[in-house]
Amino acid sequence: METLSEIRSHSGTQGVYRHASSATGTEMTFAVFVPDHAPGETLPVLWYLSGLTCTHANVMEKGEYRAACAAHRVILVAPDTSPRGDDVPDAAGEYDFGKGAGFYVDATQAPWDTHYRMRSYIEDELPALIAAQFPADMARQGITGHSMGGHGALTIALRNPDRFRSVSAFAPICAPALVPWGEKALGRYLGEDRAAWSEYDAVALIAGGARLPELLVDQGLADNFLADQLRTELLEAACAAAGIPVTIRMHEGYDHSYFFISTFMAEHVGWHAARLTR
């Protein structure tokens, strides 16, 4: 692992790191904020998965999480959203597929299956690296994310119920198999057999018996993607049917941007911290 930068901020260290990933077959860059801590002490870990077009940098610059992470003494890890590099196939001119749009799947269809293995990267490879390289208590992990990253957070948590004590999302894509962004991405990464999509669809996973301990979702009512791409009501109904305790807060006037995310970030960090430190 190579350190690209480490900058002091909010009584902690905001770092950016790069490593050769065996999951994606590329170099991968990610950001980690580590609050000040005692020698030998380990801190809980909150994963933040980003949305379409983003890298690790968007939330690092605009997410306003460091004050809350420092106050609650929580490490925040922000991975990239896809493999990168000249060798990685891309979809030129499409912001919602290819680079920046990995959708947290392990692709099975050529040419995507060589590098687009973000599920294995986030579920297996990067946690092992975080555990080895940072003062992280991997027994206390939470996960959140925005939009495509909200989809990632929900589906990864649903498939790994023993790993995460706390799960939240900002404006998640709740049912990708039923919306244009998801139909496009899952169809091309996984093929047209929709049976293969269900493990990457939070609503389908819940319908199939997967469970979360509890869920916090914030969603803006002025979000242009709400009706066609996010479908919060389907997640709410799935949680209700499954008996998953869910708090879905719909916010008048808020959109899909980091102006929305940053508004509620401190509350999410505090919500996770309460569940990770008790």
Add this chain to the structure above:
Amino acid sequence: METLSEIRSHSGTQGVYRHASSATGTEMTFAVFVPDHAPGETLPVLWYLSGLTCTHANVMEKGEYRAACAAHRVILVAPDTSPRGDDVPDAAGEYDFGKGAGFYVDATQAPWDTHYRMRSYIEDELPALIAAQFPADMARQGITGHSMGGHGALTIALRNPDRFRSVSAFAPICAPALVPWGEKALGRYLGEDRAAWSEYDAVALIAGGARLPELLVDQGLADNFLADQLRTELLEAACAAAGIPVTIRMHEGYDHSYFFISTFMAEHVGWHAARLTR
């Protein structure tokens, strides 16, 4: 005035606006955050002047001021740092002169004197526009800024003692007449007669009798520009000699970036609010 965007954030409105400036002879863009307020209510105004290479957008995206401004009910205004446009002369390849480096002066030397009139813009034209277009109580104004913008905040406050109730700065250029950034900019904008520079030099203004009611400065000790360009010790000495109450906080490990600024932004907003709302 044209509204370029208005986005809900932190229980307020983050707007970006453009207008034709008579001071600069160009269109100028600026950002304003207005916390929610009652109809007819006016709120105090905090000016934030940005540093070299910045526009209104840097602090708007990375400054982490909105939560504190909403909590304290303070409007924040973030102007651009220079005139912009194809007609505006620039210094190609120089980040510290020309566009993005207006240094808050009214230039007197050709070709800069036509458009580089940021002093008049910030001191006269933009305040009138803010007063006319926003729910601003112009009897309660504070000013802060970063680096070149810290220089701007200090010098504008020193020249306008009746306008600002509160003044602070992040890593300000304290004595531009004595450091490379300032010698270059003041020499080219104002000419080589250094007598003309003193009204744009905080340390010289204080030595000449100008006063601030009180001053808060945060400065990182890992700031690469501290020794050669910022010279905090000269400001400290000038304030001490003049009897200006000053709190200068030197922070181990912090650099010159928005990772530093955002760390202390909420404290600055609270510090100004305490002086603007009493």
